[in-house]
Amino acid sequence: AAGKLRTDAEEQRRLESGEKGRTVHGPEWKRNENEKKMSAALEKVANEIGGGVTLGAVAVAWVMHKTPYVFPVIGGRSSEQLEQVMKASFMLCCRWTCINSSFLRASISPSPQSR
Numbered sequence: 001a002a003g004k005l006r007t008d009a010e011e012q013r014r015l016e017s018g019e020k021g022r023t024v025h026g027p028e029w030k031r032n033e034n035e036k037k038m039s040a041a042l043e044k045v046a047n048e049i050g051g052g053v054t055l056g057a058v059a060v061a062w063v064m065h066k067t068p069y070v071f072p073v074i075g076g077r078s079s080e081q082l083e084q085v086m087k088a089s090f091m092l093c094c095r096w097t098c099i100n101s102s103f104l105r106a107s108i109s110p111s112p113q114s115r
Helices: 008-017 033-049 055-066 079-095 098-107
Strands: none
Touching: 008 033, 033 055, 033 098, 055 079, 055 098
């Protein structure tokens, strides 16, 4: 998702600090409505799972759960991001449920741009 899956609080923090976000795929770093909807659904599942699971880790776990022969390539802008995703992904392996998958499948429809 080109770094655009983030919480509303994270986007507000970036706006206030001037940090912005990735602009590799275009000049606009802010999320569109579909990306905001995806972020909200992922954040809801992360909050339900608890234990410090991040939105990004839920996204990785969802991709791995949807298709058993797809192996996401995980990157990050810092070693802290990579550590969070590895830790949370391990926790998700133990706590992922079909309810999470059903909720995300119903909440997230791919945008025409992401196909």
